Amino acid sequence: xxxxFTLAVDGQALIDRYNLLxxxxxxxxRFNAAPRQHIPAILRTNDHNRxxxxxxxLIPSFSEDxxxxxxxxxxxxxxxxxxxxxxxxxxxxRVIIPADGFVEWRTDxxxxxxxxxxxxxxxxxxxxxxxxDTWVNEKGEKVSTCTIITTTPNEIVKPVHDRMPVILHPDKxxxxxxxxxxxxxxxxxxxxxxxxxxxxxxxxxxxxxxVKNDHAECIAPLL
Numbered sequence: 001x002x003x004x005f006t007l008a009v010d011g012q013a014l015i016d017r018y019n020l021l022x023x024x025x026x027x028x029x030r031f032n033a034a035p036r037q038h039i040p041a042i043l044r045t046n047d048h049n050r051x052x053x054x055x056x057x058l059i060p061s062f063s064e065d066x067x068x069x070x071x072x073x074x075x076x077x078x079x080x081x082x083x084x085x086x087x088x089x090x091x092x093x094r095v096i097i098p099a100d101g102f103v104e105w106r107t108d109x110x111x112x113x114x115x116x117x118x119x120x121x122x123x124x125x126x127x128x129x130x131x132x133d134t135w136v137n138e139k140g141e142k143v144s145t146c147t148i149i150t151t152t153p154n155e156i157v158k159p160v161h162d163r164m165p166v167i168l169h170p171d172k173x174x175x176x177x178x179x180x181x182x183x184x185x186x187x188x189x190x191x192x193x194x195x196x197x198x199x200x201x202x203x204x205x206x207x208x209x210x211v212k213n214d215h216a217e218c219i220a221p222l223l
Contacts, residue, residue, distance in 0.1 A: 001074045002128075002148050002165040004103035004208060005033050006117065006219055007040065009125060014098060017125045018042050018049045025053055031218040033099075034211040035073040041130065041146055042096040044177035054095070058147035059135040060085045066137070069145060075131060077151045077166060077191035081184050086147075089131040091182045095146055096173060097128040101219065103208055104161045115208045116160055116201045117219055127173050129166040129191060154196035167194035 007014075011027035014020065020042075033039050038053040057069030062084075072085065080086040100123065105113040120126055132146040150163040157164040168176055172190050175181055203222045207213045 001161075001163055002102055002104075002150055003035060003073060004115075005097070005099045005128070005148075005165070006031055006101040006103070007033065007099050007125070008216070008219060009100060013125065014040065014051065018051070018096075018098065020049055020051055023051055030214065031216055032208055032211065032214040035070060037211070039146070040098055041132065042098060042127070042177065043132075044174075044179065049177065052144070054132055054144050054146040056148075057145055058085065058131065058133060059143060059145045061133050061135055063135055066135070066143070072147050074150045074163075074165075075147045076163075077149050077188065080131070080149065081188060086131055089133055090184065090187055092179065093132050094176055094179075094187075095130045095132045096168065096177060097130045097146065097148055098125055099128050099165075100125050102128075102165055103204070104157065104164075106160045113206075113209075115204050115206060117204045118157060118164075118199055118201045120198055121200050126194075127168040127170070127176075129168050129176060149191055151191050151193055154193040154199070156196040156199050156201055157193075160201075164193060166191045169194075 007030040011023050035057050039056050041054045058072040059066050059069050075086050101117045101119040129149045130146045135143045149166045151166050153164040208218045
């Protein structure tokens with residue numbers, strides 16, 4: 001699964017990376033983004049990219065309450081064309097979650113958990129494939145939520161976890177956001193493990209496990 005990620009950049013870096021017109025909310029770097037929090041997400045409307053804030057943890061539009069959110073932070077790429085919560089979203093509600101790292105915990109001797117941050121070798125922002133939906137709560141308020149799609153791990157993630165988030169190839173990001181593309185076979189073909197040769201991992205502090213911690217020390221390398 002993917003339960004933590006980082007976006008330790010400034011707003012201008014995000015604007016430049018996704019060719020945004022602006023960021024319509026106060027942007028802050030995220031060193032420990034966690035489920036049920038609001039996270040930046042890239043969508044494409046009216047022929048340009050825009051960024052919004054979505055709550056991480058999908059609440060399907062047909063839900064009677066928000067209890068599913070904490071269980072739906074991820075969607076398995078192998079089943080999104082089958083499960084009711086995801087199959088229509090794949091066709092019409094795709095989103096990119098920008099990140100510059102994600103975190104998984106390695107189980108060491110004595111069942112001790114060690115957090116590792118996975119990043120690109122050259123430190124660039126990358127695009128996690130996601131789906132979003134809009135749910136209306138009991139007060140009649142619209143709540144926009146999202147999930148991050150996961151796939152089988154590549155060679156750098158495999159020793160740590162049996163899943164990894166889908167990182168879209170930069171050449172395919174436009175296709176993922178393009179609402180005119182609706183072919184399920186093509187869309188699911190984009191959800192492959194990312195090239196391990198372009199990635200690296202390093203150990204970080206256990207403070208990343210506490211969602212209250214969201215500062216640069218969370219992702220500092222441990223020697």
